[in-house]
Each structure stands twice: as structure tokens, then as C-alpha cells.
Amino acid sequence: MSTIRGREGRAPQVHDVSLVLRPDMVTWPGEPGPRVEPLRRIAKGDPANVSLVTFGSHTGTHVDPPVHFIEGANSVDRLPIDALVGRCRVLEFAGPGHVSGAWLERAKIAAPSARLIFKTANSARWADPTAPFTRDFAAIDATAARWCVDHGVKLVGIDYLSIEPQGPEKQGYPVHNTLLRANVVIVEGLDLSAVGPGEYELVCAPLKLAQGDGAPARVFLIER
Secondary structure, eight states: OEEOOOTTSOOOEEEEOOOOOOTTSOOOTTOOOOEEEEEEOGGGTOSSOEEEEEOOTTOSSEEEOGGGTSTTSOOGGGOOHHHHEEEEEEEEOOOSSOBOHHHHHHTTOSSOOSEEEEEOGGGGGGGOTTOOOOSOOOOBOHHHHHHHHHTTOOEEEESSSOSSOOSGGGTTOHHHHHHHHTTOEEEEOOOOTTOOSEEEEEEEEEOOOTTOSOEEEEEEEEEO
16 A cells, blocks of 8 residues: 555555466466566576566456457457546445345445445455465355446456356356446456445556456555
8 A cells, every 4th residue: 555645735545456466376267377487687698687477367356348258249458448447435245145236225325336346255365375266255146236237337346356156146157247248347356455445536457458358457446
């Protein structure tokens, strides 16, 4: 976390809620972690250090565009900037189970934000960099996805590697399909351990990969 000075001398807090990309980080099963290989090194007589970096498009903190589940749909380089940058609301979900439409109704959100980010017990897992992948994570269910679409949400974020519950309810991937078919941007793999519920300004900057079905992103929450 760092601070920046506002025009009136205020010091907003800037929370970096992105995971650090590293070779041994947790990834979705079957997807390798990032690889960093030296291409040029000063120690070997080269004028500069340059590395080759290889990683999957859904590594670490990343964005899902519609083409991730819908052939021919919008790719990551064509995502609307107005969804990726702007006011957002962090909602804290203590469980059990998954975020539902009924839970969102009970939360009585006065004026639903265009961007909703869900902090769950998942975030505590990031404190241990060696923690293995688990399918026992909190997500949002199909009714919550429908609620977001019906309330004009443009971006939804979650603090683990998928927004889709695991188990029988993921058949047909209703959460991804409901959100992405409505052009709602999905952000997965957020580390919200140092962030409380409330209003923030979101800056989400995925790599601009041509025709990308996803891309790692640097994500900031600015608290004024």
C-alpha cells in the first residue's frame, strides 16, 4: 500500500490488490506457473538485463473477457475502459456457501455500484504463498450473477482464481455465461486481505493482448 497526494493536499491510500507473479504461485490445475528465463545478462557482458517471461492468460490476478466462454465475442483488448476504471464497492461476504442474489438483496445496497468486488474468506489464503490450490473456495452463484446483470453492474471481482462455484452447480458454467453474455467484466485472483468493505476508486489494467481470452492485470483500489 502506498499514498499519493490529491489536489487539495489529501493523501488517498492506494491498495495494490494484485497477486505477485512468480514461478511457484498457485494456479488453476493443469496450468503452469510463470516462467522467467534470462535472455541477456550484464554479468555475462550484455549491456542490459532482459528476460523472457511465459505465463498463461489466466495467471494470478486476471480479467475474463466474453471470448473466454463465448466464441467470437469481445476479447481482452476490446474491453470497455469505463468498466475497468471508476467507483466501485467492496462487499464483505462471511459465508457460509456462496454469494447469492438473496444475500445481495439483504445487503440493501442503496445505489448498486457499476462495479462490485467481493471480499470473502478466500483472501486469507494469500497470506501463505505456499498454500496449494483448493476447490473449496467462496464464489458467487448463478442467482447473484443474474442480480448483477439486472442491476446494471459492469464489473464483478472475486478473491480467488474463479468466480464460479465448484461442484454440481458449475455445470454449464452459469455464472461465467450469465455475466459474460451481458458483457460484464470478470476479475479473478484479487488479494483483498488488507482492504475493508466500502467505496473505492478502481483502476484495473489488464495486459492488452490482441484477441486475448484473458490477461493478467494490475489492480488498484484507491481510498480517498
